[in-house]
Amino acid sequence: MFKFNISSVLSDETASLDIKAIDDKMTHIRYGKNHYKLLKPIDLVGTFTNVGNQIIQFKGCIKTIIQLQCGRCTEFVEYPITIDFTQRFSAHNIETFEEDDIQIIEGNLVDLTSVVLEELQISIPVNVLCDEECKGLCNSCGINLNKKSCSCTATDVDPRLSVLKDLI
Ligand SMILES: [Zn+2]
């Protein structure tokens, strides 16, 4: 959990607070139907700053490594992620804040967990490759062509042509 007490920043304009936290309880990230394993605990560093107007700004950086699967051969890939992000908060619920994407907090505690998760989810790439040169899987036998070779390609026949072959 990335919960922080920011009372010192709330009460003092121009005050700031540096934070550093590691969450080793989160082992997976869920996004849509998929689960992604975290190979390293999520690391968060940043600074809360009172920027005036009753607004607290958090500027921080998230680091972790996610396990993804190669889009061609389905082997696991270690995918390091570094995200810089900014989020603003206020303890005062003023209507115009909503338009500015300012999160309303209650009391002195700010929970960055959902923000961190959201940032991570949107940085998961749709497709990764274990290597630019990845040969993928054989269409016929499913063998990983990076590790082994098969003889399918030589005898592989287009399914449309195999109909003709049967007729011959
Ligand atoms: Zn691959």
Ligand SMILES: [Zn+2]
């Ligand atoms: Zn094959």
